Amino acid sequence: MEVPDRLPGFVAALVIACILCEADAVASDPLDSPGWRIVAEQVLAGAPYRFDDRVSVHVPAVAEDPTRVPLHVQVTDIPGIQRIVVAADLNPITRAVTLLPEHRLDRVSFGTQIKVEQATPVRAAVLDDDGLWHVGGTWVSAAGGGCSAPSLASVDPSWSERLGEAGGRIFRGSKGVPDRLKFSVVHPMDAGFVSGVPRLYIQETSIHAIPDGKRVMRMLTTAAVSENPVFAFDFTGIEGVAIQGRDNNGNRFALRVAATKTVP
Amino acid sequence: MRCAYRWGAASTTALLLMAFAAVTAAADYELLAEEVAEGVWVVPGTTEGFSRDNGGHMLNTGFVVTDEGAVIVDPGPTLRYGEQLRALAESKAGGAIARVYLTHHHPDHALGALAFSDVPVHALPATIAALERDGQKLLNNFYRLLGDWMRGTRMHLPTQSAEPGQVKIGGRRLQVLALSGHSGAGADLAILDVGSRVLFAGDIVFNARAPATPDADIGRWLTSLEAVAALAPEQIVPGHGPLAAGLDALKATRDWLDWLDNTMRDGASRGLSMGEMLNAPIPKRFASWGQARRELQRSVNHIYSSYSTAALDWN
Numbered sequence: 268m269e270v271p272d273r274l275p276g277f278v279a280a281l282v283i284a285c286i287l288c289e290a291d292a293v294a295s296d297p298l299d300s301p302g303w304r305i306v307a308e309q310v311l312a313g314a315p316y317r318f319d320d321r322v323s324v325h326v327p328a329v330a331e332d333p334t335r336v337p338l339h340v341q342v343t344d345i346p347g348i349q350r351i352v353v354a355a356d357l358n359p360i361t362r363a364v365t366l367l368p369e370h371r372l373d374r375v376s377f378g379t380q381i382k383v384e385q386a387t388p389v390r391a392a393v394l395d396d397d398g399l400w401h402v403g404g405t406w407v408s409a410a411g412g413g414c415s416a417p418s419l420a421s422v423d424p425s426w427s428e429r430l431g432e433a434g435g436r437i438f439r440g441s442k443g444v445p446d447r448l449k450f451s452v453v454h455p456m457d458a459g460f461v462s463g464v465p466r467l468y469i470q471e472t473s474i475h476a477i478p479d480g481k482r483v484m485r486m487l488t489t490a491a492v493s494e495n496p497v498f499a500f501d502f503t504g505i506e507g508v509a510i511q512g513r514d515n516n517g518n519r520f521a522l523r524v525a526a527t528k529t530v531p
Numbered sequence: 532m533r534c535a536y537r538w539g540a541a542s543t544t545a546l547l548l549m550a551f552a553a554v555t556a557a558a559d560y561e562l563l564a565e566e567v568a569e570g571v572w573v574v575p576g577t578t579e580g581f582s583r584d585n586g587g588h589m590l591n592t593g594f595v596v597t598d599e600g601a602v603i604v605d606p607g608p609t610l611r612y613g614e615q616l617r618a619l620a621e622s623k624a625g626g627a628i629a630r631v632y633l634t635h636h637h638p639d640h641a642l643g644a645l646a647f648s649d650v651p652v653h654a655l656p657a658t659i660a661a662l663e664r665d666g667q668k669l670l671n672n673f674y675r676l677l678g679d680w681m682r683g684t685r686m687h688l689p690t691q692s693a694e695p696g697q698v699k700i701g702g703r704r705l706q707v708l709a710l711s712g713h714s715g716a717g718a719d720l721a722i723l724d725v726g727s728r729v730l731f732a733g734d735i736v737f738n739a740r741a742p743a744t745p746d747a748d749i750g751r752w753l754t755s756l757e758a759v760a761a762l763a764p765e766q767i768v769p770g771h772g773p774l775a776a777g778l779d780a781l782k783a784t785r786d787w788l789d790w791l792d793n794t795m796r797d798g799a800s801r802g803l804s805m806g807e808m809l810n811a812p813i814p815k816r817f818a819s820w821g822q823a824r825r826e827l828q829r830s831v832n833h834i835y836s837s838y839s840t841a842a843l844d845w846n
């Protein structure tokens with residue numbers, strides 16, 4: 268088993284329990300996750316998949332703050348990528364992000380932060396033109412158990428006045444390095460699990476090229492993405508972007524990012 | 532704290548197994564004190580992180596022997612640690628404890644205070660406020676992390692507000708400093724034994740062990756290091772890592788903080804994601820330090836957002 272030794276025992280126990288009852292379903296998952304079958308059926312919609320080293324996910328060894336786990340997805344040399352999904356097997360909301368580029372890609376570099384409730388595999392899956400999912404991932408361990416964060420980050424009390432404020436920038440890559448778009452939105456991304464707190468999260472974001480206005484990518488998100496989300500993508504050949512998004516309550520945000528600044 | 536969904540029977544069984552494992556692992560802290568100057572004792576920890584293996588014994592505590600009894604610097608992570616530290620200090624100080632100082636509110640330093648509930652426990656007002664606000668959460672989290680080592684540990688708040696300046700206790704002069712940057716504004720206490728010029732620096736100084744930043748303000752921290760340097764201590768007892776002569780440990784801490792600050796700024800200026808920052812290269816000179824990658828990854832979570840946010844243009 269590839270379960271790291273720092274994993275809480277209960278996950279190991281779950282893995283064992285699942286091996287006993289579902290031997291075939293977990294046998295092929297390199298992460299030995301009890302949740303993989305759910306991801307395969309629900310997130311990948313039962314479509315064919317393979318585990319693929321060209322898809323890698325970078326997370327910290329231990330989740331310092333389970334409400335804000337940094338992750339970066341790197342995909343290299345897979346032709347015809349038409350969809351990218353980020354999911355965490357053992358989260359109450361499994362799928363965090365879906366990227367829908369308008370043009371087929373052969374590489375992806377994408378970063379954001381997600382919430383985890385406990386130790387879980389974090390997966391990235393990319394769908395190619397032939398309808399095959401290529402899956403990579405890694406375990407992240409939640410230090411004190413997923414319900415409590417070791418670092419006691421306080422929630423920004425002013426978010427409701429600042430809801431939808433957005434910031435962004437295109438960072439010009441040096442020779443041979445792609446440009447990087449990064450943007451962030453002030454938003455609670457609340458899952459609505461606490462009674463009295465409504466579910467409120469950004470659902471859909473569109474990125475359009477400036478000046479021609481053509482859509483470059485759509486991004487679908489769930490409340491598994493962290494509060495005040497930050498998204499970073501590699502891009503090439505774009506002068507600027509117009510970004511528009513909306514949450515499940517109909518609140519909208521918009522942002523224009525022109526690539527005027529250069530890396531100092 | 533949210534706990535969105537529950538596991539069924541499997542996790543209950545596993546939790547019982549975990550509890551059993553924790554009980555069997557319970558052990559003595561085996562504390563040893565080293566006299567680093569006449570009447571000044573250090574109880575050295577390791578350069579590890581806290582875990583069920585070490586029961587949180589990864590920090591330096593210590594005490595100064597006076598005619599009125601021992602002055603304790605940090606009661607440590609648990610009631611058991613506090614009790615064992617107390618026994619050790621009493622054995623060197625004729626059986627009495629004069630008072631306790633908390634250097635700051637972080638649980639590895641502060642949660643053992645219950646072992647000293649019958650003597651004055653001094654802390655800076657900002658530290659007391661932090662314990663009142665976060666103490667219970669820190670305590671719960673430490674129970675989860677350390678298991679049986681924590682048995683009997685409860686929150687014991689400081690009884691006295693510490694003020695910066697000199698105090699005379701049992702024929703010894705101590706100088707209390709109110710510093711900032713590791714655990715909060717005005718929340719980091721350091722204490723100098725004026726006679727020997729041994730400085731108990733709390734977590735303002737780390738040595739051969741990467742500094743932890745859960746509440747850090749690096750600018751303030753660097754300013755505090757200058758204030759400490761100006762005192763010209765002969766020896767510094769860092770919060771974590773080996774005692775060092777002169778300013779060596781202080782310079783090591785400053786070196787790491789400068790590097791961390793530059794690394795975060797550089798990453799933000801290139802638009803790197805938090806996930807990419809986790810893998811930032813660590814210079815060779817820090818390679819042998821305890822917890823270097825781990826603390827860098829923690830620091831990415833603690834402080835990178837502010838650099839990243841500042842590097843964006845906001846509407």
Ligand SMILES: [Zn+2]
Pocket residue numbers: 635637713714734743770
């Ligand atoms: Zn500390």
